[in-house]
Amino acid sequence: MGVDYYNILKVSRGATEEELKRSYKKLAMKWHPDKNSVNKKEAEAKFKQISEAYDVLSDPQKRQIYDIYGEEGIKSAELSSPSGGAGAYRFNPRHAEDIFAEFFGGSDRKVYGDGVASQGGKKAPPVESKLACSLEELYNGSRRKMRISRLVPDEFGKPKTVDEILKIDIKPGWKKGTKITFPEKGNHEPGVTPADLIFVVDEKPHAVFKRDGNDLIVNQKISLLDALTGHTLNLTTLDGRTLTIPVTDIVKPGYQVVISNEGMPLSKEPSKKGKLIIKFDVKFPSRLTAEQKSDLRRALGGAEN
Known part of the structure; x- marks a missing residue:
């Protein structure tokens, strides 16, 4: 069958239109390139896959062909278009932002939080926490995993608590006072861009x-x-x-x-x-x-x- 669009959208083969929309919203917000500046190439590829899967499964004609013939079938079938005529299905990566805009507004909006887009506005002040490190960690370097909990709106705009693991790579030679910033990982409040989370390195006393x-x-x-x-x-x-x-x-x-x-x-x-x-x-x-x-x-x- 080639690419499994149902698996990409994490829905069953009998998923309803509402289930497709709900899953697309969640995954598109997770993998939108604006939210993944560190791994932007991976995010762009995932975002394109999610958008292509939704484009096929949300269209009854395309979905029927795909269910019978799979990916090869949908990409070789003659499909009618709104402007008349017919042609083989080819997903244009530029259409990914068009689909996203249908759900969340214009393409000029930057993505924030987990399920919301913001037109700018004020930003919550940064939240700082101490990151106590042993001298061995600061000498050799290490990786820390920090579990955080924060409030974000769900797909219906209601606040929900989500847990997340943040990975911090401590570099050899870092000193007390070094700051590690995770942009917009604070609580999301209506009309306010989430705060940055900042971890500030502190040194534990050493016995020797x-x-x-x-x-x-x-x-x-x-x-x-x-x-x-x-x-x-x-x-x-x-x-x-x-x-x-x-x-x-x-x-x-x-x-x-x-x-x-x-x-x-x-x-x-x-x-x-x-x-x-x-x-x-x-x-x-x-x-x-x-x-x-x-x-x-x-x-x-x-x-x-």
């Missing part, structure tokens, strides 16, 4: 790392003995690697170890990273015995300079 711009800072506690004699640090990075960092210098107040390209990715150039900065907190003993003091004087007596 602290972020400073594109740099990562680690505060490392170290004993006085290790500060004087040397120490090797093993640090697990935000992407699961283990860094082995030998500290051979004497750790004095304010001493830091700086490692290039081990900080946060740069959002505009993720292959480059900031610095990893390790700061040290030397733990002094709370008390020493007389013998220990004597040993220290003997060992360090000539090391003041």
